[in-house]
Amino acid sequence: MTERAGSGRARGRTAVLAFVLVTVLAAGGVWFSQAPDRASAVDAAPKTAAVQDVKEDAQEDVQGPGGLPGVRDCGIGKPAVKPQAITLTCADAGMVATAITWDRYGAREAEGTGVVQVDKTAAGVGTDSGFPATFRLYGVKTIDGTRAFTGLEVTYDGSTPFGDTTEMYNLA
Structure with a gap:
């Protein structure tokens, strides 16, 4: 009897292992098949034309007066001082902080208010929404010779x- 019980457990483990392996392979196939979509998702982010113009203007103000640190959007490029938009989910650009107004912007910390725009298709929520x-x-920290903020804390003012x-987001 002990041989059969052990044999049954081995079959059960084999079945579970096979299921896990097939699931991982299927998920990996979906992930790689969507690579071109993820690469072009930044263009389809929930940004209005005004926000896109603001981001381009903010990129020009790389290192402001007094050497204030900037923000490297998705951890790339030159840091923008007092950006009015920051991409929160860089893999799919499904969440973007927009319309940011800075109440305080210093050498060690900055604080401001704005709206987190959520794209329903990228983030898996019911509709495009703003929070x-x-x-x-x-x-x-100093990154590539310029000072940049490496962390972002987002605190929602109600529904989320x-x-x-x-x-919390890592900006490095």
Whole structure:
């Protein structure tokens, strides 16, 4: 009897292992098949023409007076001082902080308010939505010879995209 019980367990483990392996391979296939979509998702982010213009203008103001640190959108490019838009989910650009007005922007920390725009297709929510939030930049480091904030804390002012009241993002 013990041989059969052990044999049954081995078959069960084999079945579970096969299921996990097939699931991982299928998920990997979906991930790689969508690579071109992810690469072009930044263009389809939930940004209005005004926000796109603001981001382009902000890129020109790379290192402001007094050497204030900037923000490298998705951790690339030159840091923009006092950006009015920051991409939060760089893989699919499904969440973008927009219409940011900075109440305080210093050498070690910055704080402002704006709206987190959520694209329904990229983020998996029901509709394109905007969520008022407060933004805090922190963690200044020198990256590629320029000072940049490396962390972003988002605190929502009410309803939120995924039920969290506070989210942290790495900007490095």
